[in-house]
Amino acid sequence: MTESREHVEPTSPPPHLVRMDALGRDAMLEYFARAESFRAGSGAGPKHSGRIVATLFYEPSTRTRLSFESAALRLGAQTLGFSDPAASSAAKGETLIDTIRTVERYADLIVLRHPAEGAARLAAQVASVPIVNAGDGGHEHPTQTLFDLYTIHRQRGSLDGLTLGLTGDLKYGRTVHSLALAAAAFGVTLIFIAPAPLQVPDHLRGRLEEMTVVRTAAALDEVIGELDALYVTRVQTERMDPAEAAALGPPRSLGPEDLRKAKDDLLVLHPLPRVTEIDPAVDEDPRAWYFEQLADGVVMRMAILDGLLSGAAPLPPGAGAKRPAPEDPPWRESPEAKGSSCANPKCVTHRERGVMMRTNARGGARWCAYCDWRVE
Numbered sequence: 001m002t003e004s005r006e007h008v009e010p011t012s013p014p015p016h017l018v019r020m021d022a023l024g025r026d027a028m029l030e031y032f033a034r035a036e037s038f039r040a041g042s043g044a045g046p047k048h049s050g051r052i053v054a055t056l057f058y059e060p061s062t063r064t065r066l067s068f069e070s071a072a073l074r075l076g077a078q079t080l081g082f083s084d085p086a087a088s089s090a091a092k093g094e095t096l097i098d099t100i101r102t103v104e105r106y107a108d109l110i111v112l113r114h115p116a117e118g119a120a121r122l123a124a125q126v127a128s129v130p131i132v133n134a135g136d137g138g139h140e141h142p143t144q145t146l147f148d149l150y151t152i153h154r155q156r157g158s159l160d161g162l163t164l165g166l167t168g169d170l171k172y173g174r175t176v177h178s179l180a181l182a183a184a185a186f187g188v189t190l191i192f193i194a195p196a197p198l199q200v201p202d203h204l205r206g207r208l209e210e211m212t213v214v215r216t217a218a219a220l221d222e223v224i225g226e227l228d229a230l231y232v233t234r235v236q237t238e239r240m241d242p243a244e245a246a247a248l249g250p251p252r253s254l255g256p257e258d259l260r261k262a263k264d265d266l267l268v269l270h271p272l273p274r275v276t277e278i279d280p281a282v283d284e285d286p287r288a289w290y291f292e293q294l295a296d297g298v299v300m301r302m303a304i305l306d307g308l309l310s311g312a313a314p315l316p317p318g319a320g321a322k323r324p325a326p327e328d329p330p331w332r333e334s335p336e337a338k339g340s341s342c343a344n345p346k347c348v349t350h351r352e353r354g355v356m357m358r359t360n361a362r363g364g365a366r367w368c369a370y371c372d373w374r375v376e
């Protein structure tokens, strides 16, 4: 189905927001500024009335879907979509590509959350409307990161010289992966606080070490006093097989006593939902910022939708005045990867019928272009 498939590459491809490393510092700072202007009330109003934003959520969500819908409505756009794939044609076996090629005819922009790693990049290769990655399995969650970083930037006035601790599930936590990449681009020192089975995957750690100072701590107590922000995450049991989850034992819970040695202006963040990893007693501490920051998510998502719907999203580095190229067309064949398959069983190339692996070269190695696993 390569030649015969009637797929027309858009002549002027839409920019997408599917991968964190496609945005450099300047584009992120521009997003912060745009979010700030929406917070101040300028640019709000029915600027995008008549436009339609689709939210296709193949995994559970409260905040991400509702904040995107809130952002769209605040911009005057309307929304449609599904939040339960069992009630969509996915339950009949429809591929993601076919669903995207349908919904692009109903909506001006698609916000996609999907369990397969690299799903949003695949969608961006076939879509004629902008795709926003609202989480692709355990891989990335760039819009959460934009507002996590915006919150830190806003509260601190700058990201220069900061130290960020990340704890919880650093292996499967997509918010952790995207936030670490984005913070590293600003030279933020990263401290990964987790036991070995929940540590950051090697392929990501290697990339981060090329960008900034990366440290590991076995216990929060060792480093709490150094941190400017502490990012706590939930153990992603839904991404583990039962034996892996059972071997972990009960997760550690952050309690008020853990913050005794922390800086007075520490920001405690959590992408939410919280399960047991933060004791509700911490909510009373003025440093607990995970509910406070939710409004930042709405204004950031307004900035994202506004930029993409206007065709004026902040550009990645090196793009000059040109819109970014489509995500590596042609979208199906990858001669150098022919016959090989991605080693990551959760990669979209294994979950979506007929999609072959494509690879990128970086640092003398080859990487799956969808899920970023190294090709041996």
Ligand code: NCD
Binding pocket: 063, 064, 135, 141, 144, 174, 175, 233, 234, 271, 272, 273
């Ligand atoms: C996170 C996610 O979906 O990755 N939630 C969110 O989008 N705010 C974190 C999580 O589910 O643990």
